[in-house]
Amino acid sequence: MPGTQNPFRPTFGRTPPELIDRDGTLEEFEYGLHIRSGVLGLLSIITGARGVGKTVMLNEAQDLAREQGWAVISETSTEGFLARIADAALLIDQELGDGPPARKVVSFTAGGFGLGTQLPRERQVEFRNLGARLLQRLDAHGTGLLITLDEIQDANRGELLQLAAVLQHWVREGLPVGFVCAGLPAAVSDILDEGVATFLRRADRIDLHSVAIRDVHDSYARQFSKAGISLPEGFLEEAATSTLGYPFLVQLVGYFLWKEAERGAGVVDLASARRAVAIALKRNVRMVVGPAIAKVSERDMDYLRAMSVDPGPSSTAMVAERMKASLQLASNYRARLIEAGLIETAGRGEVTYSIPGLREHLRGGA
Ligand SMILES: Nc1ncnc2c1ncn2[C@@H]1O[C@H](COP(=O)(O)OP(=O)(O)OP(=O)(O)O)[C@@H](O)[C@H]1O
Ligand SMILES: [Mg+2]
Structure with missing residues (x-):
């Protein structure tokens, strides 16, 4: 126990110490990274309720891509995301190209794509061509480019349409590009139904749900016993059940149990264990339920x-x-x-x- 830091991460977008019950979720995507173009998993849409682990899955996809030497652009859908993606592509292209580094940065700011919500027609073509050039370079290295976009329920439809058009163009050219986005299920269905991007309809749909209580139990057992923390007999069942398999609660409950263990020098009695769970549930109401109904x-x-x-x-x-x-x-x-x-x-x-x-x-x- 001494010296072991609390491993739980009750923070949105932060990768948990153990990714529970998600084996194989990104299998198609990972397979696609090896083939690099024109395959199913390279175009994926992750959906699921708040706090179920969508952003964490996007992080995983990015890690997998980087391991394969891919360049990664990660954006969230606030206004201007298309221009930011274009700017990031420009920067990567300049980093890969030759020329003194100092000049690269200057030309980047001078020739950036700006902050507008949609790109004017000619800039869109410019982005498409720049991207194609970048993808050809990456292709020559046997890698590719992954673009991830989080919270697409908030995306400006015009921007999304433009991005989809450009992506589709690159895919048709057989270039090594991957696109993985994430959003709330109903909103994503709307986006697909609205015909905003027919192209995105062909994406692999990854629907995330709660994790199995049994797996939560086993994960807790591993982590607490590794740290030499002793919990009341049978309490892990109770703790795991109280999370309802909801990933954010899994982190909250683990986190507050760990805190109790630190207070009790590695030993937690039943009253403190129950208190920890109650605090976690209350915190969930404050951080998730309250804002959701506000x-x-x-x-x-x-x-x-x-x-x-x-x-x-x-x-x-x-x-x-x-x-x-x-x-x-x-x-x-x-x-x-x-x-x-x-x-x-x-x-x-x-x-x-x-x-x-x-x-x-x-x-x-x-
Ligand atoms: N498979 C998992 N096992 C354990 N904990 C997880 C798992 N997936 C996510 N978490 C934890 O759950 C919390 C929420 O994860 P994340 O931020 O990815 O959710 P989200 O679906 O993106 O939520 P939102 O819709 O609000 O953006 C984080 O604390 C994260 O560490
Ligand atoms: Mg998220």
Whole structure:
């Protein structure tokens, strides 16, 4: 125990000490890196609820690509991402090219793609050609370029369309490019349905879900025993179950248990262990549940509350009845909540919460 730092990472976008239950998730992508062009996994879309581990998966994809010597551009979908990707490509191209390093940077800032939301037509062509040149250079080295884009539900559709067009062009030319993006499921479906990018429809869809409780248990057992931490008999079951297999909670619960162990010089009694779990659950409400419902309208909140009566998935007809709303009106609320990533369909005519802890919060418990 002494000297071993708390390994858990209850922080969004941070890679956990043990990546639980994700073996093989990036298999197609990894295979694609070896073939380098025109194969399935090189174009992938990762979807899943908040905190399920999408950004972490993007990080993994980047690591795999770098291991194969690929150049990597990683962006998030705030306005101007296309220009930032173009600028990054320009920079990589200059780094690979010859010429004194000092001049490279100057010409980069002078000739950058700027901060606009969409590239003017001629700049788009410029980006396409610059990228093609870069990809040819990388191809000659037996590598390629990976572009990742996070939070695509927030992406400006025009920018996304332009990026897709350029990517499609490179793929058609047989160039070694990979594109992996991540976003909330409903919003991603919308983007694909809107026909924003027919090209993206062919992407490999990686849908992330909660991890198996058993695997959480085993991972905790490994990590705590490695550090010589002793927990109350049978408590790991309880701790693992309390996470609901939700990756962010897995990190929170592990983190606070570890803190208790530090306080007790490696030994945690049942009261402290339970306290740690309670703190973790509360923290989840503050960090995930609270922000998720902060912008929800009062009527949509009524819908969420009407669901909380049920122990599991709710019948949409029942919810409408409880709200005293017409089916049509209720289906509008439902659509908005699905869009916001707060609920999801669970079989015919049923919906369930997408955010662990939301039900308990609405019931006034946690
Ligand atoms: N497979 C996993 N095993 C254990 N912990 C994980 C796993 N995947 C992610 N985590 C942890 O879960 C938390 C959330 O991960 P991440 O930020 O990737 O989620 P996200 O899906 O991108 O969320 P958001 O939609 O809010 O961006 C982080 O603390 C991360 O360390
Ligand atoms: Mg994320």
